[in-house]
Amino acid sequence: MKRIVAFLAVVVITFGLVAYFTPGLVKNIKLGLDLKGGFEILYVAEPVEAGKSVTKESLKQTANSLMKRADSLGIAEPEITTEGNDRIRVRLADVKNEEEVRKKIKKPAELTFRGPDGTKEMLGSDFVEGAAKVEFDQSNRPIISIKVKDPDKFKQVTEKLLGKPLAIYLDENELSAPVVNSVIQDGNATISGNYTFDEANSLANTINLGALPLKLTEKYTQVVGASLGQLSLQQTVEAGLIGAALILIFMLVFYRLPGLIAAITLITYMFLLLVAFWLMRATLTLPGIAAFILGMGMAVDANIITYERIKEEIRSGKSLLSSLKSGSKHSFRTIMDANITNLISAVVLYYVGNGAIRGFALTTIMSIILSILTNVFLSRWYIHLVIKSNLFKKPAYYGVKESEIRGL
Numbered sequence: 001m002k003r004i005v006a007f008l009a010v011v012v013i014t015f016g017l018v019a020y021f022t023p024g025l026v027k028n029i030k031l032g033l034d035l036k037g038g039f040e041i042l043y044v045a046e047p048v049e050a051g052k053s054v055t056k057e058s059l060k061q062t063a064n065s066l067m068k069r070a071d072s073l074g075i076a077e078p079e080i081t082t083e084g085n086d087r088i089r090v091r092l093a094d095v096k097n098e099e100e101v102r103k104k105i106k107k108p109a110e111l112t113f114r115g116p117d118g119t120k121e122m123l124g125s126d127f128v129e130g131a132a133k134v135e136f137d138q139s140n141r142p143i144i145s146i147k148v149k150d151p152d153k154f155k156q157v158t159e160k161l162l163g164k165p166l167a168i169y170l171d172e173n174e175l176s177a178p179v180v181n182s183v184i185q186d187g188n189a190t191i192s193g194n195y196t197f198d199e200a201n202s203l204a205n206t207i208n209l210g211a212l213p214l215k216l217t218e219k220y221t222q223v224v225g226a227s228l229g230q231l232s233l234q235q236t237v238e239a240g241l242i243g244a245a246l247i248l249i250f251m252l253v254f255y256r257l258p259g260l261i262a263a264i265t266l267i268t269y270m271f272l273l274l275v276a277f278w279l280m281r282a283t284l285t286l287p288g289i290a291a292f293i294l295g296m297g298m299a300v301d302a303n304i305i306t307y308e309r310i311k312e313e314i315r316s317g318k319s320l321l322s323s324l325k326s327g328s329k330h331s332f333r334t335i336m337d338a339n340i341t342n343l344i345s346a347v348v349l350y351y352v353g354n355g356a357i358r359g360f361a362l363t364t365i366m367s368i369i370l371s372i373l374t375n376v377f378l379s380r381w382y383i384h385l386v387i388k389s390n391l392f393k394k395p396a397y398y399g400v401k402e403s404e405i406r407g408l
Contacts, residue, residue, distance in 0.1 A: 003389040007382060011264055018271045025274045031093070032285035032359070035233040038093035039223040041102065043216040045086050054086045054214060061206065062214045063088050068173055069105050079283065088216065098223065111206065112169045113157075121157045121166065124207065126150065132207040134200045137192065142200035144191040146207060151187030158184045168203070176203055232286060240293045244270070247300050255307045257397040261382045262303040262375070269299050269374040276366050287360040295367025298342070299375040306331045306379070307399070314400045320387045328380055335376060343368045 033040060045054050045062060059082050070078035070092060079091040095101055111124030131147035148154040157166070158180050167177040178191045195203070248266065251259035273292065277284060310327030318326065343365060350361035386392055395402055
């Protein structure tokens with residue numbers, strides 16, 4: 001009796017948590033542009049100056065610049081990633097003025113050094129490429145050492161702005177505003193301030209790449225209207241709910257009491273997957289939902305393999321407890337082999353893929369891990385409690401007719 005009480009208590013608490021937290025989780029999960037509406041652009045990057053090349057650092061810096069531009073335009077949670085050696089993928093959801101955003105976002109990044117009145121005194125291309133680096137002063141505070149190509153020009157600028165700030169801008173965003181403390185004649189200078197090492201390193205990288213702005217050419221564009229995105233979300237969720245309901249009915253009809261336990265663990269699995277999405281601040285896309293629904297089938301498959309082996313053991317004339325132990329033992333390796341091979345495939349897909357493919361792979365990885373926890377270990381613990389309670393002894397409770405049992 002204690003085991004049934006424990007079983008019911010855990011189930012009631014679990015369902016209470018599911019009912020309480022699920023609405024908030026669903027509301028707070030980020031949706032991709034294919035569900036929310038927006039546009040996606042794949043850019044090919046190339047250097048503005050002839051004879052230069054696109055490096056990983058310049059590509060990364062350009063992507064960071066695009067991110068800042070998107071933020072300045074008021075776009076919520078832009079997704080901007082680099083791909084390969086010369087491509088940048090931009091996903092912007094819920095954008096209303098699409099043409100204006102597309103025009104502003106692909107303009108080459110511009111690094112400038114400005115006086116107090118906003119006059120552009122120097123450009124990023126005036127500095128020696130790769131010469132900016134982080135050093136430390138006598139107080140062990142990070143400073144940035146720089147070197148210019150034309151010392152005379154730098155001398156004139158420092159004479160003009162002696163005792164005044166020479167602000168560093170990337171596009172229209174002020175990165176730093178160091179004060180000119182002396183006239184610099186040899187073209188070598190240091191920038192000091194209350195920087196952390198990461199801030200100083202970021203500023204040094206920006207100056208190093210200031211002579212390598214990249215121009216962007218649209219290679220691929222996809223636009224999804226807000227209404228179309230909402231319709232896709234609605235239809236996909238409906239399909240998922242119908243699929244889940246059919247799976248639960250199938251398990252109850254064919255496996256009776258174990259089927260009920262499978263339904264409980266499947267609901268637990270879906271809830272934990274939502275929690276994982278929320279904790280990781282992952283973006284849910286149509287491929288992600290497809291992986292979510294596929295994961296439900298994989299999760300139930302683990303239960304089916306276990307319950308079929310248990311039914312076979314019951315049919316052979318063994319007791320329920322012996323059937324549980326033997327069926328669980330013989331099915332465990334099969335289930336784990338299948339899940340591990342799927343997990344390896346999903347990990348490979350995540351690392352070699354990009355965009356929506358990586359979203360599908362990530363959801364699959366989380367599905368497999370949570371499926372093992374809920375539909376293998378939790379499911380077995382539940383059915384162990386039920387069988388050892390000795391309240392459900394009839395084989396019919398486990399989907400086995402007495403006429404099918406050999407030796408009776």
